[in-house]
Amino acid sequence: MSTQRAERATDDGFTFDDLAVVMGTYNEADAIGTVLSDIADVTDGRAEVVCVDGSSDRTPEIAREHGATVIEQEPRGYGVAVREAVLTPDRPVIVTTDCDDTYPMERLPDFLAEVNDGADVVSGDRLYYGADEMPGMNKLGNELFALLASVLMGERVHDTTTGMRAYRREVVRKIEWTENTGLSAELLMRPLMREYDVRERPIEYDERRGETKLDPLSGGAAIAKSIVRVAFEERFR
Ligand SMILES: Nc1nc2c(ncn2[C@@H]2O[C@H](COP(=O)(O)OP(=O)(O)O)[C@@H](O)[C@H]2O)c(=O)[nH]1
Ligand SMILES: [Mg+2]
Numbered sequence: 001m002s003t004q005r006a007e008r009a010t011d012d013g014f015t016f017d018d019l020a021v022v023m024g025t026y027n028e029a030d031a032i033g034t035v036l037s038d039i040a041d042v043t044d045g046r047a048e049v050v051c052v053d054g055s056s057d058r059t060p061e062i063a064r065e066h067g068a069t070v071i072e073q074e075p076r077g078y079g080v081a082v083r084e085a086v087l088t089p090d091r092p093v094i095v096t097t098d099c100d101d102t103y104p105m106e107r108l109p110d111f112l113a114e115v116n117d118g119a120d121v122v123s124g125d126r127l128y129y130g131a132d133e134m135p136g137m138n139k140l141g142n143e144l145f146a147l148l149a150s151v152l153m154g155e156r157v158h159d160t161t162t163g164m165r166a167y168r169r170e171v172v173r174k175i176e177w178t179e180n181t182g183l184s185a186e187l188l189m190r191p192l193m194r195e196y197d198v199r200e201r202p203i204e205y206d207e208r209r210g211e212t213k214l215d216p217l218s219g220g221a222a223i224a225k226s227i228v229r230v231a232f233e234e235r236f237r
Helices: 032-045 059-065 080-086 105-116 137-153 169-174 182-191 216-235
Strands: 019-025 046-053 070-073 091-096 121-125 165-168 197-200
Touching: 019 032, 019 059, 019 080, 019 105, 032 046, 032 059, 032 105, 032 121, 046 059, 046 080, 046 182, 059 070, 080 091, 080 169, 080 182, 091 105, 105 165, 105 197, 121 182, 137 182, 137 216, 165 169, 165 182, 182 197, 182 216
Parallel strands: 019 046, 019 091, 046 070, 121 197
Antiparallel strands: 091 165, 121 165
16 A cells, blocks of 8 residues: 655654644633643643634633633634644644543653654544543444444544544645534544555543533534545545
8 A cells, every 4th residue: 555645854853842732622711721731741831732712711811821822713613613723833743632631631742753753643542441431422422433434444443533633734734624523533534545644542531621512413413424425525536
């Protein structure tokens, strides 16, 4: 299988100065302080942080207090926010996360190391360790989404809706993104089906702080639709 590879770093590889951590934030005042402190601790304050925010609570103020760039946007869904977030930084490595304290920011160095090892996309697989903190319905749904995507792509993936991934900037800039609730699946599937070096790596997943912004039923249906649409579009591209 030929592997299309994005541009490589020319020197010793990327450092935290090359890293931007980005997220959609929607009324996450209970969690955002912890998430942004964790990122600063782990990266010595060297990662750029971008929050695309639709909140009506104190989330954007807290983000600014922590030195993040805040882009204000009406709340129009996960993918609208996260697409803007991944397209904003000029840094060569972009990591997405949720702003709900579920994802292990202490793994940022590992994700960066994988990119330096040649990965174009590094995708945190929450199901590998069992995802005990994930609500049962979501876990079942995520297993089914991964199965569906695997069958349609002809390649096994394990977690299509994870919020924590690293991307080379060229990958997110080269591909046109169309999904909203299903953007996370799209961000995994299109690069994979275009032969980029996409790697899943197990991550721990914590209990959410604050309320979920995703309706399990309508959200789940939207994600399933996205997976089918994206797989067919890529197959017949
Ligand atoms: N700006 C913005 N952020 C959003 C929107 N919907 C969800 N988010 C953020 O996207 C991330 C994922 O949402 P979350 O509720 O954690 O989804 P879950 O992980 O599937 O339960 C969180 O950081 C949310 O605050 C939205 O409409 N606008
Ligand atoms: Mg979440």
